[in-house]
Amino acid sequence: MKSLLALFGFAVAVGTVSSAAGAEFPVRPIKFVIPFTPGGSADVTARILAPRLMAVLGQPVVVENRAGGSGIVATQAVHGAAADGYTLLMLTPSHTANPVIQSKLPYDTLEDFVPVAMLVDVPGLLVINSSLPVSTLPELLDYAKTHRVSYSSAGVGTFPHLGVEDLASRAGVPMLHVAYKGAAPALNDLIAGHVDMKLDGYTTSIEHIKAGKLRAIAATSTERLAELPDTPTVAELGFPGFETSFWMGVAAPAGTPPAVVAKLQQAFIAAFDTATRERLANLGVRVIAKPGDELDALVRREIQQWSELAKRQGFVKQ
Numbered sequence: 001m002k003s004l005l006a007l008f009g010f011a012v013a014v015g016t017v018s019s020a021a022g023a024e025f026p027v028r029p030i031k032f033v034i035p036f037t038p039g040g041s042a043d044v045t046a047r048i049l050a051p052r053l054m055a056v057l058g059q060p061v062v063v064e065n066r067a068g069g070s071g072i073v074a075t076q077a078v079h080g081a082a083a084d085g086y087t088l089l090m091l092t093p094s095h096t097a098n099p100v101i102q103s104k105l106p107y108d109t110l111e112d113f114v115p116v117a118m119l120v121d122v123p124g125l126l127v128i129n130s131s132l133p134v135s136t137l138p139e140l141l142d143y144a145k146t147h148r149v150s151y152s153s154a155g156v157g158t159f160p161h162l163g164v165e166d167l168a169s170r171a172g173v174p175m176l177h178v179a180y181k182g183a184a185p186a187l188n189d190l191i192a193g194h195v196d197m198k199l200d201g202y203t204t205s206i207e208h209i210k211a212g213k214l215r216a217i218a219a220t221s222t223e224r225l226a227e228l229p230d231t232p233t234v235a236e237l238g239f240p241g242f243e244t245s246f247w248m249g250v251a252a253p254a255g256t257p258p259a260v261v262a263k264l265q266q267a268f269i270a271a272f273d274t275a276t277r278e279r280l281a282n283l284g285v286r287v288i289a290k291p292g293d294e295l296d297a298l299v300r301r302e303i304q305q306w307s308e309l310a311k312r313q314g315f316v317k318q
Contacts, residue, residue, distance in 0.1 A: 025260045029060040031087045032250070035074035035094065036154055037067045037182025041122045041201035041246055042090055045285060049119075052271035057263075067182045070094045070155035072105065079107040083255035085264055088116065091249040091295065096302035097157035100310050103317035113251040114261055115292035115299070117268040120285050121247035122201035124163060124220035126234070129193050130213055137218040137237050140197070141171050150176040151197040152186035160186070160199040162306060163220060163244040169312050170239050190214065201246050202227065202284030220244045227284060247288070249295040265292055 032050065036042050046063045053061040066074035071094035081087035091113075099109045107113075126137065134140045143149065153160035156179055168175045178195050180186040183204065190198045191213050198205075202225060208214040209228075218234045219225050222243050234242040250268055252261060269289045272280075277287050288294075 023259070025085055025263055026057055026059040028086065029062050030057070030085070031062050031064055031081075032090065033064050033066050033074045033078050033087065034090050035066060035071035035092065037184050038065050039204070040154070040183030041203045041285070042092060042183075042248055044203060044283065045120055045122075045248055045280065046090060048276065048279060049268075049271050052273065052276050053267055056267045056270050067154075070098060070157040072098060072102070075113075076106045078251075078253060079112050081253055083253040083257075085252055085256050085260035087253065088264070089113065089251050090119075091115075091251050091299070092246060093159040093162065093244075093302060094155070094157050096299050097162055097306045099303060100306040101157050101317060109303070110300070112254050114254050114256055115295035116250045116252055116261055117265045117292055118288045118290040118295040118298065119248045119250060119268065120280065120287050120289075121245040122203055122285050123225055123245055124159070124199050125202055125205055125209075125216045125225075125228075125231070126164075126167075126197065126218040126220065127190070127200050127205050127209065127214040127216050128197045129190055129195075130215050131193055132196055132215075135215065135217070137232075137234065140217060141173050144171075144173040144175060148176055149173075149197060150178050150195040151199070152178045152180055152190055152195040153198070154183040154186050155179045155181065158183075159244065159246045162309065163199040164197070165313055166244065166309055167234060167239065167242065169309065170242065199244075206284060225284070247298065249298070251292075251295070261292065 032046055034042050034046050043065060050061045050063055066077055075089060078087050078089035098105060134143050151164050161177060164175060186198060187200060187204060189195050191208055205214055209216050216228060216231045218237060219231050220234050224233055272287050272289045280287055
């Protein structure tokens, strides 16, 4: 009986400490680690959210870019951080692709992180260099049958890489993948004409489309974008069911006190006030703002999706 009472007392004490930690949190700045270089959709979104998060939490939220390894560098850094809520990781489709295409990761994708919140997604656009002698997706696919068509991405396993591979698999045409260390240099080399195509977020490509440097040939969302009503979707161009977007979520190291996770979840959702939603909408970013269980379900679903793509394309784990 004494043992049971002692155990009960310990459980109550742990719960009290956890609740107290949540009530006091945060007492110092929070680091928000982004797995890409500055200038991409993830970086832009994080920097828009940071001041709103500070207003909600009462402490600065510092955005830190840790590019490399298709997100593995940043993920490993957060995995090795203290599980106290002061180091957070932005998740993107790379997080779900890495366990499928990498033979060994320095962390467990599902077990070593706790999902905090689902944030936003960015509809994808297939964009080509304006000097390429095609104007539509069907023309590009025909062109790729007799010419080497290259496309850029921020690395193996990123949203642009897997999205184009999925399209190439369905179309039955070869395309050359050129991996960069970030979304910004991948886009810059497309504009410069060093590669032919990229699956990019509306946020980062729209100004170059308006300037005539890039041409949008298809949207990868289920419906045409209101901002580009004359640009058809991939699905309506002969690939029914095709959809891919660059989603973003936030996670903390496993073991972070539940009360702290709950407070962070509330803060991230509350950060999307009307002004922030409008600002993001003007950049083509769609606000989702859902609890962590929504993010967890998405991560598990996409791991299965990318596993099926890997089998079709014969990906060899790196």
